Amino acid sequence: MRAVRAGVWTRERALLLLPAALLLAVVVVVPVLRVLMLSVNRVELEDGFRLHLAGIEPYLRLWLDGRWWTALRNTAVFTVSSVALEMTLGVAFALVLHRAFRGRGLARALVMLPWALPTAVMALAWAWIFNDSFGVANDLLRRLGLLPHPIAWLGQPVTAMLAMVVADVWKTTPFVALIALAGLQAIPEQVLEAARLDGLSAWQRFRRVTLPLLRPALLVAVAFRAVQAYGAFDLVYVMTGGGPGGSTETVSLYAFQNYFRYLDFGYGSAVATTGVLIVTALVLALVRLARPRAEAA
Amino acid sequence: MTAPRGGAPRRTGGPRDRAGTATAGRGVPAARVLWGLALALVLAWSVGPAAWQALTALKPDAQITHVPTVYLPHPVTWKHVETLWSRKPFGTYLANSAWVATWATLLCVSFAALAAAGLARMPGRGREPLLLGLLFLSLFPPILLLFPLYEGVRWLGWINHPLALILPYAALNLPLAVWVLESAFRQLPLELDEAARLDGLSALARIRRIHLPLAMPAVATAAILVFIFCWNEFMLALTFMTTDARKTVTAGIASVSGASLYEIPWGQLSAAIVLATLPLVLLVLVFERRIVSGLTRGAIKG
Structure with a gap:
């Protein structure tokens, strides 16, 4: 019986994989190749989407495009600050949830909630929270004595970015917390017991035992989250629209604007493509960074 | 791994409990x-x-x-909720979301089940590269695919047609669904499959009679995750659905805001946000365990 299944490909297996492969080819693979092709062409609406080969010209244009650099910087600031905060908060949440208590299932469900809610819709909720006149953020911070006067959060570059990061951290911390929680549960009790008997304080046990053992799981979470944060679109589009004055515009949003506002399809494709090249480089760097340490741990 | 801990008496007395x-x-x-x-x-x-x-x-x-x-x-x-409900488009948005997400989930999980069954019986040297390839495809940000998909949808005349969303949603969630299902199918005993094959059951019949029923928890997990992602998708819905009659709830609500944040009746908008998120709140409360297991399995393995 085994002999029949020794090879990798049988006709049956190929047929089973076929529907999924076709769907992915049509929806993902062909579009990726197409966007690469568009990115080295000029495509104009006037002559019916006909392609004119432009070579590396669109990429030169990117290099000279101040708005693209700004979008790139915004995306980097957004990605780095969101992911850093999510990782910290996520681990903290996991530590809080990692013990037996009554209603733990419900608590875990409530912590999961932000992850499951639609970003585009909750972006509006956050815009309301950060509303300059009636927002609850201003009111809470003033009651706590942290703000002397109300702030127009979404009306200024730095606070608008901050508000967006807060909304993103809210949405994605649960994912990190889940990963960290699963990691915590995989740490054998004896290891921590041994550290305790060695006289390590709670903080030392966390730094020297728990955290290193969590590292592989956390690095996976960082890679996933970085890629997603880098492609952020929904939150920006709805919450700030990239404003004020382009100060929160991300690469994804800039590509979208090129497509559907300026109808500059070739250039939009170049913007989208460079974004992906950068993400790929980022992921490869992360994987390389992760590997030796993960093995050491 | 939590089983002994969760089963322990609720009172968390000894220091052992707080070890981590x-x-x-x-x-x-x-x-x-x-x-x-x-x-x-x-x-x-x-x-x-x-x-x-x-x-x-x-x-x-x-x-x-x-x-x-x-x-x-x-x-x-309850005035805001009532006004919102009596205004025509909002109920339509909800219905569109439910329709699109349901069909996309069915299509995605069916195709994923076939592929996962094929992969699960493959030797590792064939399987691993394919699974990694899937993971790689799932990392492309949607903005990269948006314009070519738009061209395709226009070419087919599918602007404002539900299929313009159903097919991409099914495809974009395939990697996740295959990962979840494949690891569940691989744990099923090979002998069952063999016995059924010797009884003359076709590959499809075996998936329907053996894989799906025995791996039901994983199937439910995959379906719930895919449904949530479909319900929440925004970029494609915003681009492909231009009339109110076809908009999904994310695109519908967000385009309300496009007008001007200052003229919005916030009471009604809040009611809209609550109604759009309510189905998901219920899903999370009911299926918390399934969602957690699906997310962590995918990520830890990756």
Whole structure:
């Protein structure tokens, strides 16, 4: 019986994989190749989407495009600050949830909630929270004595970015917390017991035992989250629209604007493509960074 | 791994219970109070923003725009919910979302089940590269695919047609569904499959009679995750669905805001946000375990 299944490909297996492969080819693979092709062409609406080969010209244009650099910087600031905060908060949440208590299932469900809610819709909720006149953020911070006067959060570059990061951290911390929680549960009790008997304080046990053992799981979470944060679109589009004055515009949003506002399809494709090249480089760097340490741990 | 711990008596007495937490080792009551405080903060942060929308939706207009902020609605009003519901498009948005997400989930999980069954019986040297390839495909940000898909949808005349969303949603969630299902199928005993094959059951019949029923928890997990992602998708819905009759709830609500954030009736908008998120809140409360297992399995393995 085994002999029949020794090879990798049988006709049956190929047929089973076929529907999924076709769907992915049509929806993902062909579009990726197409966007690469568009990115080295000029495509104009006037002559019916006909392609004119432009070579590396669109990429030169990117290099000279101040708005693209700004979008790139915004995306980097957004990605780095969101992911850093999510990782910290996520681990903290996991530590809080990692013990037996009554209603733990419900608590875990409530912590999961932000992850499951639609970003585009909750972006509006956050815009309301950060509303300059009636927002609850201003009111809470003033009651706590942290703000002397109300702030127009979404009306200024730095606070608008901050508000967006807060909304993103809210949405994605649960994912990190889940990963960290699963990691915590995989740490054998004896290891921590041994550290305790060695006289390590709670903080030392966390730094020297728990955290290193969590590292592989956390690095996976960082890679996933970085890629997603880098492609952020929904939150920006709805919450700030990239404003004020382009100060929160991300690469994804800039590509979208090129497509559907300026109808500059070739250039939009170049913007989208460079974004992906950068993400790929980022992921490869992360994987390389992760590997030796993960093995050491 | 939590099983023994979860099964232990609820009272968390001994220091053993707190082995993994940073609060352990201090005086027990102080540590417990601190922990309780931390838990309360975590829950308030997680639920707060959504709960705030619900409170806003139930306030009379005068309290919504009152300075300083009025926290609890008094009296509670259902006016905003009623107005929203009686206005035509909103119910349509919800129905469109449900329709698109349901079909996309069915299509995605069916194709994923076939592929996962094929992969699960493959030797590792064939399987691993394919699974990694899938993971790689799932990392492309949607903006990269948006314009070529738009061209395709226009070419097919599918602008404002549900298929323009159903097919991409099914495809974009395939990697996740295959990962979840494949690892479940691989744990099924090979002998069952062999016996059924010798009984003359076709590959499809075996998947239907053996794989799907035995791996039902994983199938449910995959379906729930895919459904949530489809319900929440925004970029493609915004681009492909241009008439109110076809918009999904994310695109519908967000385009309300496009007008001007200052002229919006916030009471109604809050009601819309609450109604659009309510199905997901219920899904999470009911299927919390399934969602957690699906997400962690995918990520830890990756």
